Amino acid sequence: MKARTSLLVLFIAVIIALPIVSAHVPNFPEGNDTLDTALHIDDPAKSIVVYSNLHHNDEAQYYSFHIEQGGRIYLGMLIPINSEEGYIPSFVLMGPGLGEEGELPSFIERPEDAGYIVIEGMLPEQGEYEGFSPSTFYELAEININAPAGGEYYVAVYSEEGEGNYALVVGYIESFTIIEFIRVPLDLIVVYQWEGQSLLEVLSPFIITVVMGLILMMYGMRKRGLEVPIYGLVGAIAGLFFVGSSAIMLYQMIYALNQVPANSQIIITLLFTLVPLIMGIAIIRIGLMGSRKPSRGIRATMFIIGILALFVWAGYFVGPALAIIAAVLPVSIASRIIRI
Known part of the structure; x- marks a missing residue:
């Protein structure tokens, strides 16, 4: 009964989390440094973030999209908090029906007969906290207009001083496919590296949590003389992976809040920290304290x-794969005892 109640609470938490989340699908392009090799964005209405970097002052990176007359164009520019001093990238929107607004750098490739709007980046006084990641950034510039004519539009991102990473925000409809949503944790590892963290720094909370958890679990089993069936051990290891992912979220939240003030989005971060933690503790308890033979209820849980x-x-x-494997192991394998 308690297990069913816990699952109900977790299910409700997940359902609440999905509509709360306000974020963008991340993309990581390469090779779009000319107009001809511009990265084409299939749906300019769908909110995405393209993470990339500029290596020198006379470099530009190009993006393109097709839109009908009157369609809404939303673009924004972000950079990491710890960017090089003086590095403030800008971008140019080019396309049919636009006038000629701003000073277009000489190295920017411009489509024939296209007008342009130069949107210069401006460094704000303080950065912003996003609870979804969690992460921090400076928002430098944005444009939100209706397309004056239908056709192909181009965006060129550039910096006239300094070099570093940037993120181009495209679109205003925040939606995910199932695959895009569940792969977010892997994408975030790259986003944290985009912020300036090393891969080891990103993964350390996870690695430390899982390794220390395994050591403590083995020590406890040996000291108490626990005889744990295979399904229970596999499930408990899955739980350690869940707790490890919570450790990464918690570390990233602390890392971000050391750079910018907290805002209401911290609730989102706490939700995506606590729910995996609760799941992890629950499945560890089931694995280590459950019966030798898994009941239907344990398997379902x-x-x-x-x-x-x-x-x-x-x-x-x-972690999810191990939990599912533990649930479907044949009885002849699942009930075998592991002694430490």
Whole structure:
């Protein structure tokens, strides 16, 4: 009964989380440094963020999209908080029906007969906190207009001083496919590196949590003489992966809040930290304290937790996979005892 109640609470938390989330689908392009090789954006209305970098002052990176007359064009520019001093990228919107607004740098390639609007970046006094990631950034510039004519539009991102990373925000409709949503944890690893963190720094909270958890779990099993069946051990390891992903979220929240003030989006971060943590503790308890032979209820609980874990970014796919494996192991294998 308690297990069912816990699952109900977790399910409600997941359902609440999905509409709360306000974020963009991340993309990581390469090779779009000429007008001819511009990265084409299929749906300029769908909110995405393109993460990239500029290597020198006379470099530009290009993006393109097709839009009908009157269609809404929304673009924004972000940079990491710890960017090089003086590095403030800008962007140019080029396309049919536009006038000639601003001073177009000489190295920017311009489509024939296209007008342009130069949107210069301006560094704000303080950065912003996004709870979805969690992460921090400076928002330098944005444009929100209706297309004066239908056709192909281009965006050129450039910096006349300094070099560094940037993120181009495109679109205003925030939506995900299921695949895009459940793979967010993997994308965020790259986003944190875009912010300036090393891969080791990003993964350290996860690695430390899982390794220390395994050591403590093995020590406890040996000291108490626990005889844990295979399904229970597999489930408990899955739980450690869930707790490890919570550790990463918690670390990133602390890292971000050391750079910018907190805002209401911290609630989103706490939700995506606490729910995997609760899942992890629950499945560890089931694994280590459950019966030798898994009942239908235990199997169902582990299976449901494994599926739900995908939607709260718990366990980096390995954790959910282990939970599901623990749930479906044949009795002849699942009930074998592991002694430490």
